[in-house]
Amino acid sequence: MKTFVTGLAAATCLILAGGTGTAHAASTTDATLQAVVDRRLASDRTGACMAVAIVEQGTVARTYRCADPRDAGRIGPDTAFEIGSVSKTMAAVLLADLIERGQASLDDPLSDYLPEGTKVPSFEGEPILLRHVVTHTSGLPALPSRMQTAAADVANPYAELTEADLLASLGDATLAAAPGTRFEYSNFASMVLSYAIARRAGMDFESLLKRRLFAPLGMRHAYVDDPPAGVRAATGHTPNTQAALSWDFATNLAGVGGVRATLDDMVRYVQGNLGFAETAITPALERAQERISEQPPMAMNWMLAPVAGRTVHLHEGGTGGFSAFVSIDRERRRGVVILSDTTWNSIGSLGSLGMHLVDPSLPLGKPRKLASPPAALLEALAGEYRMPPFPQVSLRQRDGKLFGQVTGQEEFGLAYDDAGDFFPTVVDAILRPQKKANGEYGFQWMQMGGVFAATRISDDAGPSAAPSLSEAELAAYAGEYPLMPNFALTVRVRDGKLRAQATGQGEFPLEARGKDTFEAAAYGIELVFKRDGKGEVASLDLHQGGQVLSGPRN
Template identity: 70%
Template sequence: MNTRTSILPLAAGIALAVSCSVHASDDATLSALVDQRLANDRTGACMAVAVLDKGAVSRAFRCAKAGDAARIGADSAFEIGSVSKTMTSTLLAELIVQGKGSLDDPLSTWLPEGTVVPEFEGQPILLRHVVTHTSGLPALPSRMGTPNPGNPYAALTPDDLLASLGDATLSRAPGTQFEYSNFASMVLSLAVARRAGVDFETLLQQRLFEPLGMKGAHVGLARRPEGVRAAGGHTANGLPTPAWTFAGDLAGVGGVRATLDDMVRYVQANLDPSATPLAEAIELAQTPLSEQPPMAMNWMLLPVAGRTVLVHEGGTGGFSSFVSVDREARRGVVILSDTSWSAVGNLGSLGLHLVDASFPLGSPRTVEAPPQALLDGLVGEYQLQGAMKISLRQRDGTLFAQAEGQPEFALGYDSEGDFFPGVVDALLKPQRKADGSHVFTWMQGGGALPATRLDGPGAAAPRPALDPAALAGYAGEYTLMPGFALTVRARDGGLFAQATGQGEFALDAAGQDRFEAAAYGIEITFKRGADGEVVSLDLHQGGGVLSGPRKQRSRRAPLSKVPADARCSGRIATMGA
């Protein structure tokens, strides 16, 4: 249930979002299309895919390696991860339809008496803030203890979760900024069960699975229906990994398991709510709640060729999922994979291509020999942010890494330009800086650790200190392409950027008029006019550059002085959770 930020790919997606014909009208056609993206992919993943188009349903069960075909089938139940959140929202919406609450209820009123819920200057967290990920709560609760990396939520109890609310503080008013929070979603799951007066697993079964005919859907391996087999999860380098488990009332964050046909029925219900006993609840759950970013109740709202498509992705340690609902085109997409794609880009390329063929399909990640120039540029000593030092060396055309105090290991290289170890589920993403030097980000366990070079060309220089007035001089809106802008804000002694439809991220000073967000491979260079004022910027990411002029500002208060409650909220570009 992880998220990542990317500026350039989203910009390209916006540019390509034009009307065009759709495809995958039958099982064979869909299978061939999935093979184009999956066959021989180095992850070794298997996928169950369905496309619903004007009432017709096409299905495909495909694997990267033909010999793995028996790994999944129509009877396989996959972990759907954070797609579960949209189901929790439907249950919440049903309670609201029944008159048992409102989106404007403070979260605290849905929790046990005496639960301490943080506020910001007297402004409480409302339910609408939770379902739009603008509560201000951190990504994870404080009292998870030392989690098992293979099953990180297993030891978290409802009491630990509620106690973590008392540990949290809000740095801004709820509703002002998007920040994806599994913590808040677990609290919502607990709150919905408590207001309904029944445990969450039973609530899902009685109020969602049974009414929609989702006969194989369940929470927890112990409740797996007869005739349904549990798909085995895998990391992105093909290693088996354990299933994730959640305390029953917290399962609404990502604990649902379902077969492909279960998810087909779920999407059918969302495409035509009138044909279900949950019509009012589904309509309410799909109602837009925020404009920037566009969100309904836990549904991301994606603009596609003049339409609005509901989308959500999910990811656990060994599974990935993608679901979309395009009511105007009467088209839905379901992808369930028995492999975690979080570190390698999620299922977005295939999923969005099935939503609308204007989005590029992408291609399999195949193992290749790394370019010698890249090997030469990466060799050196680095410091991982908040972690250990790591050395990169090369021998015989292979890159080797050695973390401080640990054995050396080899890294493979794939067609997407990433290095990967065979011993652990991780990714080394190289980045070429504007000055030609190389650095990288280490991706592991849902985290992105930028590396700072300690030696040789490109070694980090001391970061310049900037006063508030200097930072405010960069603030403004920069148009990168029609309908796509980067807004830069100065506050709290730092600089922050937010692209249209994406989440805000911090910028670190890297030199004269240069800033970077190293975890995302982003560099920004501000350009000044003859009068010394900033007039434009260049955004470097992934080997590409977007340039944009600064929008003329009014003579009123600068952006850094706008009250917190007037700032727009934002969300990350990816739909993953």
């Protein structure tokens, strides 16, 4: 089976959960942390190994654990992991440092930092500012246009992308809205920022990291291209236990996701962000944590998550073979680091374990273990599907197993785990069944940061046309729908489309799929609106991941 899509994993996801945590009574010990990690990781079908730390004032708890204890030698204190998009927070600190030195401002146009003559898109005369780049509201697409032609190997997709390719891609881009008005996670914009910071500082990005960030914080083994003595690079893996290639970036583009670091390096990074020691980079670390955006709440490349009445800074990262999670809880003076030698992007990343370590009131989750799929599910999934922009997909059941085939490609087998996901053994991907409100099944295909919705092709007719609704008809659904304490879904009409936004998260578009039914396929969300006796919209049901949340319309 061929790979559908490549890309650096985004570090954001829709989180439909909340909690009311309690303060930690005592510092976490190594043994306590090990027990928590083992509850989530032991015997997990991914075979992952993880280096985990909880950083508190005066103490650090550490553990190195593997799903299979026989793999314990894969990682240790001298092991450097790819931290993926957590690198973006480090690029933000370097920008904040330039601001502290009077060499930059968040209100500077991005174009001022690029070579003369570089074509940078604008919208009706409104330019992209640096503040738009560090809040993912620049309007630039997720990936540069020249990347697809530059990438020689989908397993290492950024390796052949040059600075010239990146700048030329700016000339190809157009903005659909004014910068600052829409959130769209963009690795493209982050690579441009990395290049711009290095250019303004007058040195390559790795040298700048080492001089201004790594050295002051004592991150002795962190690097991009040039590993220090005494460090070994971990081998990455896919969630189906296969070894994965390392991802490489042109040095000046590495702020998007190219940093490698040991657990102790990241502990020192968290300690610096918590202000446990005053260094030359402390003012920049603090500036980078200041809130500068509300849709969704963000500091400079830090996501701001509401947790039990507090605001926690966090970022996740994922490459082809690694996952990472870092959080900074300024109120509790506490941080969390998770580094994994296996990418968990397609199975929800490290958020479950990470957020539980941030606050134990949040669910930990459990290991994914191989299982036999229910016969009824196999029967319900079998059929023909459309999955734009890719060809038709066939699902078949045989001997108690599911098989898939993309038109023009070979059939492939899919294993099943007790979390309810199917996964191919030949590539890193997930097939997640989606049961709709009417009982019919579709599925999501998730691979390398891409999420694709598949809808069944009827045996006796083509797909039914989505209803066309006027703005007045769409406005009938607008309102706020409380789903849980301190958690609501706001539905509004903008630019002729219905859109929704969960508390503390980014807005996402909804597509009409039937009478009073809308879908956000990228999140596996279906909204079914309910009407009262007068025919007015009175409530909604949110279907996601086999669960239903209901809320009245306010």
